[in-house]
Structures are given as structure tokens and as C-alpha cells.
Amino acid sequence: MTREKVLGVIPCRLESSRFPGKALAPISGDPLIVHVLRRLSAAQSVDRVVVATDSDEVARIVTSAGGSVAMVTESCSTGTDRVALAAASSSAEIVVNLQGDQPLIEPGDIDRVVALLAEGFDITTMAYGEDDIEGYRSRDVVKVVRSAEGRALYFSRSPIPFLNVPEGGDEQAARASEKRLYLHHVGIYCFRRPALDRFSSFPRGELETRENLEQLRALENGMTIGVVVSDKKTPSVDRPTDVAQVERLLEA
Numbered sequence: 001m002t003r004e005k006v007l008g009v010i011p012c013r014l015e016s017s018r019f020p021g022k023a024l025a026p027i028s029g030d031p032l033i034v035h036v037l038r039r040l041s042a043a044q045s046v047d048r049v050v051v052a053t054d055s056d057e058v059a060r061i062v063t064s065a066g067g068s069v070a071m072v073t074e075s076c077s078t079g080t081d082r083v084a085l086a087a088a089s090s091s092a093e094i095v096v097n098l099q100g101d102q103p104l105i106e107p108g109d110i111d112r113v114v115a116l117l118a119e120g121f122d123i124t125t126m127a128y129g130e131d132d133i134e135g136y137r138s139r140d141v142v143k144v145v146r147s148a149e150g151r152a153l154y155f156s157r158s159p160i161p162f163l164n165v166p167e168g169g170d171e172q173a174a175r176a177s178e179k180r181l182y183l184h185h186v187g188i189y190c191f192r193r194p195a196l197d198r199f200s201s202f203p204r205g206e207l208e209t210r211e212n213l214e215q216l217r218a219l220e221n222g223m224t225i226g227v228v229v230s231d232k233k234t235p236s237v238d239r240p241t242d243v244a245q246v247e248r249l250l251e252a
Contacts, residue, residue: 007095045111094117123218131175
């Protein structure tokens with residue numbers, strides 16, 4: 001794609017119902033937010049990175065690590081709404097929203113998400129194939145189904161697509177017959193600037209509220225989301241128990 005000014009924003013707040021103070025949780029010696037900052041900063045397509053936060057403590061840690069901060073003290077219903085406020089003073093034509101729980105995302109995959117905008121989608125994001133039955137059933141894991149051309153059809157915390165096991169049938173055999181059980185969504189969104197402005201102008205809809213998934217606001221309002229499928233598994237940090245797994249993967 002032709003070179004455009006790209007701003008990367010990491011929305012970060014300390015309040016988390018599942019993992020309070022998650023952004024500052026130490027992972028292999030560094031706070032989680034610092035790992036995410038390094039990953040986004042290493043993407044070749046991203047010209048500048050800021051962390052959008054309302055926390056002085058987060059701001060101090062980010063600046064100590066050499067990062068830039070945008071203080072967003074307004075109340076925001078979602079991370080993308082916080083990103084939109086942080087990007088308001090920027091002239092960037094493309095804005096990448098990387099959620100602050102993604103310490104394993106590959107910079108090259110970030111570049112792929114940015115490049116996919118050239119195919120005409122309003123928004124682009126990422127997922128990876130997964131066969132983990134526990135994740136398939138977990139509400140913490142967001143699943144996505146997409147069309148043949150790579151457009152997101154729906155995101156859910158529920159197990160989608162449905163695994164059709166006849167009554168009394170063998171679930172393991174049914175799972176083995178599938179190429180993959182589901183696509184595990186990764187918390188990254190890339191917007192052209194008009195699409196970000198349009199997204200943030202919409203009120204929260206029924207689907208977004210019921211699933212607590214901000215990307216459904218875009219689908220409810222007719223916006224298109226393209227999905228890059230990575231061959232690397234990059235689980236997020238949702239709960240304290242996820243830290244040990246992420247540390248093992250970082251060491252590997």
C-alpha cells in the first residue's frame with residue numbers, strides 16, 4: 001500500500017473487573033503495558049505510538065520506558081472511544097488501536113492488519129486458528145467467523161461456529177473432522193480516519209451491549225471489518241492466571 005501517516009494508540013486504564021491493575025502486572029520483569037508498547041513500536045508501518053491513559057502511574061512507567069503518553073481523562077465506554085479522543089489532535093490518516101493485553105502480537109502481523117485496509121474495508125483486525133476446546137467454551141475468548149473473502153460476519157463470546165455433534169455422537173471425532181475449531185480474535189483494530197470518526201459517533205447498540213464487544217457497534221451500523229488470519233497463536237492477558245502462560249511463550 002502507499003505510504004500513509006499511521007498512528008498507533010494503546011488504550012490503557014487500570015480498572016479491570018477480571019484483573020485489577022493488569023497494565024502494570026510484571027511479565028518476565030517488565031510491566032505488561034511496556035511489552036505491548038514495544039510490540040507496536042516495532043511495526044514498520046506505524047510512524048508514531050502513544051499510550052492513551054487516565055492514570056498518572058501508567059504515564060510515568062510508559063515515559064520511563066521511552067514511550068509517549070496521551071492523557072485522556074474523559075469517561076469512555078470502550079477502548080476505541082479512548083483511542084478516538086487520543087487521535088483527535090493528530091493528522092494521521094490511519095489509526096491502529098492495539099489493546100493493552102496483547103504482549104505476544106508479532107509486529108509483522110500488525111503490518112499485515114494495516115496493509116489489509118488497502119482492500120477497501122472500513123476496519124481491519126486479526127485472528128488465529130485454534131482447536132482448544134476450553135477456549136472455545138470460554139466467555140473470556142472472543143471468537144470471530146468470517147466470509148470467504150475475509151470479511152467478519154460476527155464476533156461472540158459464545159462458541160461460534162457451532163460444532164454440530166448429533167445427540168449421542170462423538171464430540172472428539174466431530175472436532176477432528178474440522179480444519180480448525182474456531183478463530184480466536186486478537187485485540188487489534190485498524191481504522192482509516194473517517195471510519196474511526198464514524199465509529200465513535202455511533203451510540204452503543206444492543207449487540208455491543210449484550211456481548212460487551214465494541215467491534216459489534218461497527219457491524220450493527222453496516223461497517224465492514226476485514227480479518228487477517230495469523231499462523232501464530234498470541235493469547236491475551238485477561239486474568240492473573242494467564243501471566244505464567246504468556247511468560248512461557250515469551251521465553252520460548
